[in-house]
Amino acid sequence: MNKYLLIIFILFAVSCSKVNEKGIENNPLPSWNEGSNKKAIMDFVTQTTQEGNPQFIPVEDRIAVFDNDGTLWCEQPLYVEMLYSKDAAETNNILEDFVISHTAVTLEYFDKKTQTWLDTAINTQFQQRYIDLTYQPMLELLQYLRNNQFKTFIVTGGSAMFVRNFSQQVYGIPSEQVIGTMFKANYKDNNISLDPDLWHNNDNAGKPEAIFNIIGKKPVLAFGNSDGDLEMLQWTSTHTLPNLALILHHTDNVREVAYDSLSSIGRLKNALIEAQLNDWIIVDMKRDFNQVFSFKTK
């Protein structure tokens, strides 16, 4: 290659990468459509991270909590962890499957089996792996918050031990920032085993209770999608610091599944009423997301 051409090419490549950086800087949420919800989220982040702004939140209080099923990834037609449990234990009772698949095996076996399953198991409606059915706009939001020194936590009704097997890879959230349902652990002879009894059921009131005991701080941002998240959203919205409560409303029957108050999975009824009464942000998947899933669509 002619050396002048090479120099021009390098200059071009450098300027392109600068444009890209600038693009992401100016639009950190490219999969969110412009509108009042996107604006409210970005205004919140801008104002609370701007020193001297009356809305400023100190870094150590920038705690953001996210439900997982139906908020960060698809929960239809059934919670992914329940599908795993059915595959792994195969009784006729889904709760028994859940307990057996999680506690009747060693921790090493559970982690290995879960990871293999997640790497291969497919959602038949979308013909995609479950770990690729995460919501692209939510991944962008997690990253945007972390870029602004918010600490992002998952607070899931699912088990912490299941979600930890993909949270870092899929969401960039480390094991110790996953709060979930937990079995009673027993340490004996250098070894942890799990009782079939729950130590903590991380749903409804269990969510703020675990946040209090494990994080030790009230969050300033909470994002959920169902009645199981109501108490966590309520508690967050009573923070004396500026705060944001958000609900993802599944309104898109073409790109995903439309459901709310009548669904047995991720029912959204009381929390939607409360959100309307309290002016929480109701994210409308159909209207607010220009891309739904993280896998590449045509």
Place this chain on the structure above:
Amino acid sequence: MNKYLLIIFILFAVSCSKVNEKGIENNPLPSWNEGSNKKAIMDFVTQTTQEGNPQFIPVEDRIAVFDNDGTLWCEQPLYVEMLYSKDAAETNNILEDFVISHTAVTLEYFDKKTQTWLDTAINTQFQQRYIDLTYQPMLELLQYLRNNQFKTFIVTGGSAMFVRNFSQQVYGIPSEQVIGTMFKANYKDNNISLDPDLWHNNDNAGKPEAIFNIIGKKPVLAFGNSDGDLEMLQWTSTHTLPNLALILHHTDNVREVAYDSLSSIGRLKNALIEAQLNDWIIVDMKRDFNQVFSFKTK
């Protein structure tokens, strides 16, 4: 000032600051005496953070856990939290004091009262505030580990809610990296209150059990000082990754208090035997610390 003198002065100041930086870089643990224990700690950190070294530990697995009472700060003549409880509740029963002072008040009142107390209450033997009776070599170790991308956690037999009121200020450890004894929390009417019952007693086997459920990973470094830390040290020492189990042995009756197997506070008997059998690092306060406390001595 003559401008040449000014320039010389600036050059001198800059070179001094560089010498200081270099000093801390070369000796990140200045309050530790040279010897096999300091060398073992520094070798561990150097080797496990050096890419390509067979001892290398990925960043996400660099979990380091520390007991608090007697490991990070002075626990004599009585655990500081018990002294607080006695002051705050004033029954004739120390366990009743503990429960009442923590659960019979609002969370806001507890935090405020604790902070005021910690700011003023004095250890009579040393004539220092309790929060100034932290061990300087341990503060340096925490910082050294964090500088090498270890995540530092407190895993204390004390209550998480008490320790969180000084962990950031005193140890640089945020609220969500404090695991402790926890009361059963109840969420109701936008509010958390605490039952007098414990949700979790974070001592002995309770330590690895909580680490499993809350961090979700086995630590690669554990540091304790009493039999209550034995299970946490044992579990850490069975990690498949390189690991370090350390015990602080209180051997200095001049600068602190010498105690071990006969003490009712922070008894160290079985864990010392196990440490000797397993070649864990036994830090000898008298021999290994050239400065004990973080307050400035003459």
